[in-house]
Amino acid sequence: MRAVQREGGLLDVNVKGGLTKKKTYARETGGMDVRRRGETMAQRASIELLTLLNLVWTEAKLIELEPIRDLLRRYGDVRDRLLKAARSITVSKEALEQNLWVPSYNQGGRGTELICRLKALPKHRVIFIVGEVFAKQESLSPRGDGAFEIKLIQMLNTPIVLSNQLAEEFLNSFPTLKCFRPNGRIWIIGKIYLAEGGSIHFDSISGFRTQLKYIPIDSVNEGLVFDKADSERRHVRKPLKIDQNPENGPFTPDIQFLDCEDYERYPGEVYQGRKDDPGYVPHVQEKEAYYLGNRWAWFVEKEPVMPEFPPRRAQ
Numbered sequence: 001m002r003a004v005q006r007e008g009g010l011l012d013v014n015v016k017g018g019l020t021k022k023k024t025y026a027r028e029t030g031g032m033d034v035r036r037r038g039e040t041m042a043q044r045a046s047i048e049l050l051t052l053l054n055l056v057w058t059e060a061k062l063i064e065l066e067p068i069r070d071l072l073r074r075y076g077d078v079r080d081r082l083l084k085a086a087r088s089i090t091v092s093k094e095a096l097e098q099n100l101w102v103p104s105y106n107q108g109g110r111g112t113e114l115i116c117r118l119k120a121l122p123k124h125r126v127i128f129i130v131g132e133v134f135a136k137q138e139s140l141s142p143r144g145d146g147a148f149e150i151k152l153i154q155m156l157n158t159p160i161v162l163s164n165q166l167a168e169e170f171l172n173s174f175p176t177l178k179c180f181r182p183n184g185r186i187w188i189i190g191k192i193y194l195a196e197g198g199s200i201h202f203d204s205i206s207g208f209r210t211q212l213k214y215i216p217i218d219s220v221n222e223g224l225v226f227d228k229a230d231s232e233r234r235h236v237r238k239p240l241k242i243d244q245n246p247e248n249g250p251f252t253p254d255i256q257f258l259d260c261e262d263y264e265r266y267p268g269e270v271y272q273g274r275k276d277d278p279g280y281v282p283h284v285q286e287k288e289a290y291y292l293g294n295r296w297a298w299f300v301e302k303e304p305v306m307p308e309f310p311p312r313r314a315q
Helices: 022-028 049-059 075-086 112-119 164-173 220-231 280-291
Strands: 004-007 010-013 089-091 127-132 140-142 148-150 160-162 185-194 200-210 255-257 266-271 296-299
Touching: 010 049, 049 075, 049 089, 049 127, 049 185, 049 200, 112 185, 112 200, 148 164, 160 164, 164 200, 220 255, 220 266, 266 280
Parallel strands: 010 089, 160 200, 266 296
Antiparallel strands: 004 010, 127 185, 140 148, 148 160, 185 200, 255 266
């Protein structure tokens, strides 16, 4: 059983925990880690929140920069694409569109409509939220009870509460809650519910960074690559890892050029030279042996200046 299955025109995904709170899910699975022996096929074939975000982003075609169409890409356009993509995705057979909240401009920073929606849920249920973090230092602030609050753009007057443990996990991913560069962004996906006091709480949370035009990036240098591609009006794509997706071969490249002669998707890699990871050099060697030179690459430590991109096909 695979965690992501296409059935007709729909993608059905099995997300870890589904649309239930963690405590409910733990009770249903006997309080065990679902990776342990004795798990069901459905539990084993489940994806994490980040993979769901990758899937929605991919279906929304937000992983691609096309020179003319994406000359300008604003929050409203991103929101519309995400909601449209959600129409073709189900989570454990339930429509994602009906269980997803993406804040909009016309809510004036208030979460009144969202609170009403959460009030109507059964106590054990959650819904998904996808949004952009208000990337200022005060966007994650401690509360007197040891928990934290996080603010999303378009919901500045309705912060969402994270437990101490969730906040610690989040900060480990985003230490200062600041993006790599002034024009970077942080996007999150989470499961949320309404607590007894009427405040909105995260049940779980994950996310990634993007550059200015909402292309997900894994590093500062990768962001520079996509910024350069955008400035040169190249047609590029950022493939994201989704459940056993074979389309990229055994490796998922950092970037794909869609405008090169003789190649539908010409791969590119940004090699960071991670000295703290003993497995990094062997991994790079495996990739290079696979590509046999048929790729663009930037070896950051050896090349202070980014190499020129592969030539584009003649118009």
